[in-house]
Amino acid sequence: MAEPLLDIRGVSKSFGGVAANVDISFTVTAGEILGLIGPNGAGKSSLFNSIAGEVKPDQGSIRLDGTVISGLGPVACAARGIGRTFQVVRSFDSMTLLENVMVGSFLRHRNTGTAMAKALDVIGFCGLAARADVPAHDLTPPEKRRLEVARALATEPRLLLLDEILTGLTPTEAQAGVDLIRAVRARGVTIIMVEHVMEVLLPLIDRAVVLNLGRKLCEGTPQSVVRNPDVIRAYLGDRFVA
Numbered sequence: 411m412a413e414p415l416l417d418i419r420g421v422s423k424s425f426g427g428v429a430a431n432v433d434i435s436f437t438v439t440a441g442e443i444l445g446l447i448g449p450n451g452a453g454k455s456s457l458f459n460s461i462a463g464e465v466k467p468d469q470g471s472i473r474l475d476g477t478v479i480s481g482l483g484p485v486a487c488a489a490r491g492i493g494r495t496f497q498v499v500r501s502f503d504s505m506t507l508l509e510n511v512m513v514g515s516f517l518r519h520r521n522t523g524t525a526m527a528k529a530l531d532v533i534g535f536c537g538l539a540a541r542a543d544v545p546a547h548d549l550t551p552p553e554k555r556r557l558e559v560a561r562a563l564a565t566e567p568r569l570l571l572l573d574e575i576l577t578g579l580t581p582t583e584a585q586a587g588v589d590l591i592r593a594v595r596a597r598g599v600t601i602i603m604v605e606h607v608m609e610v611l612l613p614l615i616d617r618a619v620v621l622n623l624g625r626k627l628c629e630g631t632p633q634s635v636v637r638n639p640d641v642i643r644a645y646l647g648d649r650f651v652a
């Protein structure tokens with residue numbers, strides 16, 4: 411069997427007395443779209459922070475393509491190919507969309523012209539070409555979500571972590587977001603996404619990992635996890651029971 415792109419083994423992380431992640435293990439195969447789901451406070455964002463190098467797990471390891479990346483820090487993780495968006499959009503509001511995305515492309519391209527060309531390419535790919543020169547604070551909320559995706563893509567990731575980029579969008583906007591995520595995967599980028607909008611998420615993902623109270627509750631196909639009694643009890647209620 412091929413080595414997984416991402417290999418999370420026994421990751422635990424506590425903040426003071428709060429156990430945000432407890433002994434989490436799973437793998438992600440190159441080319442997959444994996445859904446990371448669970449109730450509020452389950453530990454999804456904390457795990458993203460460990461994968462992206464923003465926090466160091468207390469225990470366990472995270473490997474990207476066989477190399478340990480846990481504890482390296484966010485810039486080193488980005489350089490190794492991990493891109494991410496944030497649940498609360500973190501744009502530089504007085505800068506244009508293009509300048510925001512260039513913050514990403516400068517990771518790989520020191521030459522300003524090259525960084526700009528790469529950023530414009532990603533902005534076009536994300537459907538924002540007409541908005542490149544607009545200050546970030548004048549973008550609509552769905553456009554700001556796309557800015558986050560564009561800035562992450564501009565770092566040329568192999569693995570992209572998407573934190574609730576479809577939440578709060580209208581059905582039409584969410585469908586456009588789904589189309590964009592599929593297009594990102596078609597470019598060869600592996601994706602882990604945190605999302606609460608199950609109706610949108612389930613048809614999109616190949617597999618789901620469910621967290622609850624910091625622990626992995628289960629993993630499997632979308633069809634199997636929505637029928638899992640523990641997942642129904644902890645998170646879904648009876649919405650998805652056939």
Ligand SMILES: Nc1ncnc2c1ncn2[C@@H]1O[C@H](COP(=O)(O)OP(=O)(O)OP(=O)(O)O)[C@@H](O)[C@H]1O
Nearest residue numbers: 425428429430448449450451452453454455456457
């Ligand atoms: N930096 C931190 N300092 C203190 N506690 C934290 C920190 N980060 C996370 N936690 C705690 O860890 C637990 C897991 O939080 P986390 O944000 O990872 O959950 P989540 O599954 O992403 O939730 P949501 O769906 O609401 O975003 C929570 O109890 C949270 O308060």
